Amino acid sequence: MRSILRSAAIAAIACIASSTAFAGSHSSCPTQGGTLKYGVKAEPPNYDMHGTNSYAVMHFVAQHYSTLLTFDWENFPNLEGDIAKSWEMAEDGLSYTFKLHENVKFHDGTPLTSADVKASYERIAFPPEGVLSQRKALYLSLDSIETPDDYTVVFKLNSPDAFMMDGFASPFNAIYSAKDIAKDPNWHKKNVNGTGPYKFVEHVKGESYIGERYDDFHHGDNCLDRTEGYRIKGLVEPLVGGQIMAEWRATAPPEVKTLQEQMGDDYTNQSKTLMTLWVVSLNSESEPFKDVRVRQALNLCIDRHGGLPKLAKITFTAPRPSGYLLYDTKYALPDDELYQLVGFGKDAEANRAKAKELLKEAGYEGLKFTYSNRAVAHPYDHIAIWLMSEWKKCGLNPEMITNPTSKFVTIRKEGNFDATIDWAPSFLPDPTVMHFKYLSRDVNPSNYSRATNRELDALFDAQKGEVDFEKRKAIVHEFEKKALEEAYVLPITYTDRVVSLNKKVKGYVIANSHILNNTFRGIYLED
């Protein structure tokens, strides 16, 4: 309950802050006008925010949409309203009531009402057949959505859910127009109509993506006339050459060095730890990896303490070991507890000796196995080369198979690998979001280790329904320890994100995830 009360307090503060931010058009734009040119290294498969996991969709499309709540980027993860003017949670934690701003309009001129919020969240939580909702499982506790009037939405839950409040700020939960959804539940895959700061103009596949200022944007902090996104392969040349002013995903340390040298004072950057965890999923259906000793041996061979600080100098990985939860966040295992677990100890030689012993016991000395890698240099190749070298030190014989994204994704999905690089992107340091990846295969198909462990599933459900912070934390730690000991999925490390910018770009605040804060609100250009 303490957690609920705390959330309510934050909500109240956020509510006031939100009302202030809504005060007037252009209120937070030191300058107005200009074209923001940015680069994205991937192509959006479609424009549907509910059905995507792709950062390319977020980097191109998020500018067109609003969400119910958003985050205060200066004080993440505090919440603030986007189309919601105020909100409150019931004492029993079983309902959330939102009051909406009344002058929000879609880009086609129609007003936004509670019916649009209801239709959007029903599409996310209860998608009709043929509609892909990537995060449907996060909203299992959502029972129904009611709209007492045009500007009030009530979410009814079947059980308290510690994640739900933050879930309303998910950047993926774009509010679509109910009439567009009624037209065709998949209309948003090929079309765009939101209430966000910039309107869709044109998308030339593989080349460019153009947006223009939406004059009726309800927050008024859309300071640019136009946004131009370009498909890029590398970010150094277009940034140095002035073809783009920013790239939002991440810049590797050697690229930062080159940009500093080439651009001099015109270069600036912002950095933060990104909530994307790089992991190696071991296929538990593959004969050797059915044995926990072999999985643990692979984990033990990786000298995290010795290697990660060095790896971080050549690619954008974080320099310290981590469990599944981002270190130093409120639910994460403290370092001293993490380093007691198999594979996380500081003595690399002792770890390797133990690994060899386990492999011998299991009858898999000199094990040959395939490691599926994605044909993207940073950080995939870097992590892979380092891991290959570490595993060979234990006498293992990994064979790396690198494939372009589509083939890599198919291999991972179909389980045609022994070990594969994988990642767990999150937009919140919340256990429900961050542990979801490691649930049994039938609960979460994106657990590519294909493992089934009902004990972990039960712990996950227990923490999700526990609203007392200390009790929830204890369950989360139990999950973390159990999952790390089972070693179906080996956490490598989080990501150190550096966003490179031309110094003309102002007002941008880096977030802890590259899928967060991509609406370009507050960004302006300085001559």
Added chain:
Amino acid sequence: MSDLGVTKDDNIEKDVTKPSRRTLLDFVRQQPLGSLGIVLIIIMMLGAIFAQHVAPFNPEDVDFEASPAFGGGAPSLAHPLGADAFGRDILSRLIYGARTALSIGFLSAFFGCSIGAIIGTSSAFFGGKVDLLVQRFIDLMLSFPIIVLAIIVIAVFPKSVVLGVDVNVIVAIAIPFIPKTARVIRSQALAVVTLPYVDAARTNGFSSMRIIFRHILPNVTAPFLILITAFIGQAILLEASLSYLGLGVVEPTPSWGLMLSGVNTDYYRTAPWMIIFPGLAVSIAVFSFNLFGDSLRDWLDPKLKL
């Protein structure tokens, strides 16, 4: 009669000048550039075969401290050609990379040329509609740029590694050589099939297979050998190109093409040795095979015999 016959035959034998048997020394004397090519090829082959004895480091050993990110990596006594982004010794990777380059080069050129030679010879031997159909198919294949054809093959065939060699890459490189070889060999075989001994073989009832393999193919050996040497150079270049595009050999296997791309691209400006030496290795290998191939062509050409 027999005396007369013997005398006549003896006279004929005396009149015919025996073809001069040319030695390796003749090749060296007549083709100095080709000799240089073969010397370089032999050096590369020896390096590849005895890589584990010649290379100063294991090519896959990561040593971050020796990398440019930690202020190292420049050519030094420890690393004569420098170290890459992971602190891996470039000289060692070049030596082991010769294994990849030469094995893929030889195997793909050999298989591509052999299949091409059989198709070309068969096409010339059967003639008629068979020849017409085969030649139009070859026209079709020749219309694809060689790298595009290789990329298509890599996309279609599943990856498989046999004895550490990527069969997929070999197939991808070998297939574009087939139509080229078939076209050249056919032109030579067309002249051979009209010779009386082929008619004699047909009259004796020999099978088509026997005539093609025992009587025609041995007579197109010279252009076959020349094509192989020329295509080995092309295959090495193609392997480097495919690896550069991320479609060929993959990390951490040492490959010259791969050394020019991937993880090293971040250091082109700050650590140029990472690309200069692999680039030189590819150039020297292709240059050597081209020199040898050209010289072999000149040497085997009867019009140029001295």
